[in-house]
Amino acid sequence: MNRKTQRILGIDPGSRITGFGIIDVCGRDYQYVASGCIKTIPADELAGRIGVICENIREIIELYRPNQAAVEQVFVNVNPAATLMLGQARGAALAALVMRGLPVYEYTALQVKQAVVGKGKAAKEQVQHMVVQMLGLSGTPQADAADGLAVALTHALRNHSLAYKLNADGMQIKGGRFQR
Amino acid sequence: MNRKTQRILGIDPGSRITGFGIIDVCGRDYQYVASGCIKTIPADELAGRIGVICENIREIIELYRPNQAAVEQVFVNVNPAATLMLGQARGAALAALVMRGLPVYEYTALQVKQAVVGKGKAAKEQVQHMVVQMLGLSGTPQADAADGLAVALTHALRNHSLAYKLNADGMQIKGGRFQR
Numbered sequence: 001m002n003r004k005t006q007r008i009l010g011i012d013p014g015s016r017i018t019g020f021g022i023i024d025v026c027g028r029d030y031q032y033v034a035s036g037c038i039k040t041i042p043a044d045e046l047a048g049r050i051g052v053i054c055e056n057i058r059e060i061i062e063l064y065r066p067n068q069a070a071v072e073q074v075f076v077n078v079n080p081a082a083t084l085m086l087g088q089a090r091g092a093a094l095a096a097l098v099m100r101g102l103p104v105y106e107y108t109a110l111q112v113k114q115a116v117v118g119k120g121k122a123a124k125e126q127v128q129h130m131v132v133q134m135l136g137l138s139g140t141p142q143a144d145a146a147d148g149l150a151v152a153l154t155h156a157l158r159n160h161s162l163a164y165k166l167n168a169d170g171m172q173i174k175g176g177r178f179q180r
Numbered sequence: 181m182n183r184k185t186q187r188i189l190g191i192d193p194g195s196r197i198t199g200f201g202i203i204d205v206c207g208r209d210y211q212y213v214a215s216g217c218i219k220t221i222p223a224d225e226l227a228g229r230i231g232v233i234c235e236n237i238r239e240i241i242e243l244y245r246p247n248q249a250a251v252e253q254v255f256v257n258v259n260p261a262a263t264l265m266l267g268q269a270r271g272a273a274l275a276a277l278v279m280r281g282l283p284v285y286e287y288t289a290l291q292v293k294q295a296v297v298g299k300g301k302a303a304k305e306q307v308q309h310m311v312v313q314m315l316g317l318s319g320t321p322q323a324d325a326a327d328g329l330a331v332a333l334t335h336a337l338r339n340h341s342l343a344y345k346l347n348a349d350g351m352q353i354k355g356g357r358f359q360r
Contacts (some may be wrong), residue, residue: 045286046274046286047274047277047278047283047284047286050271050274050275050278051278051279053275054275054278054279058279074264076260076261076263076264077260078260080256080257080258080260080263081256083256083260083263083264083267084254084256084263084264084266084267084270085267086264086267087263087264087265087266087267087268087270087271088267088268088270088271088274089271090264090267090268090271091230091267091268091269091270091271091272091273091274091275092271092272092274092275093271094226094227094230094268094271094272095230095233095234095271095272095275095276095279096275096279097227098227098230098231098234099231099234099238099275099276099279103227104227106225106226106227
């Protein structure tokens with residue numbers, strides 16, 4: 001990972017499965033690093049499930065050392081108990097990222113689909129397909145892992161667009177500030 | 181704090197205010213240690229608010245070194261967005277406790293009111309009043325801080341009852357196991 005490379009950890013939180021994907025970004029070049037799923041057992045008590053999510057995210061951060069995190073904003077469910085559980089899982093994932101000092105960016109499912117597939121109403125399979133294409137993968141990652149990679153790619157694409165736009169305006173980001 | 185004293189950190193999670201209360205328990209003797217509120221600014225971005233909750237809980241744990249945590253189970257709101265936000269705040273609080281290795285116990289609002297006031301439909305003021313009485317406080321803590329103390333007291337009372345019941349049956353808990 002050279003100086004200009006950004007390593008992005010993308011997270012798609014869920015009450016049962018939290019998908020994650022890590023990519024390296026250098027300009028317009030995206031490189032797959034890792035992806036997978038953190039699974040919790042619904043029958044387990046909440047503190048245990050929160051512990052599994054936090055512990056796994058801690059391990060992922062220690063192993064891959066990303067320098068940015070992107071987290072998908074979750075759907076508000078019609079079932080209040082399910083919404084609460086999803087919120088708790090997402091809160092735990094965010095806490096694990098924030099407590100490791102990672103800057104966290106949030107994207108809605110609509111933003112992710114628009115960035116990766118080009119339209120907001122894309123099916124899960126289209127997201128998986130585009131993730132495979134963009135990262136040149138030899139196999140198709142599981143849906144939640146693909147969503148983790150998709151949110152990481154969304155962050156990369158949107159940041160690149162921003163940098164590109166600033167550059168067109170004769171500006172660039174240097175040391176976290178806009179400079180001409 | 182002698183060997184038999186348990187220090188309990190009680191948490192009442194909320195999307196804007198997270199109440200906390202710490203008590204020392206030795207047999208039937210309860211001692212007030214500290215209480216207060218962790219406030220987040222609704223206009224702030226979520227990662228920042230999660231960070232405030234985690235950072236404050238980390239500081240409270242480092243300062244007071246509780247050995248058990250009790251967390252109130254939250255109400256499921258009719259507004260799904262509010263439920264999601266509450267879930268995220270609660271998930272972050274649980275994550276902060278679990279990541280510091282604290283055993284976490286959960287109690288419903290009904291259990292807390294029944295334990296502290298003696299009936300499940302008690303008003304907030306009754307909970308505050310009983311917390312003041314049970315801990316011999318000279319002033320009335322703010323409602324959220326009182327709820328934090330109430331959930332800590334609930335854990336103490338329920339554990340004491342369990343130990344008492346076991347003792348009556350000729351059993352006791354030793355090294356985490358029931359023994360005759």
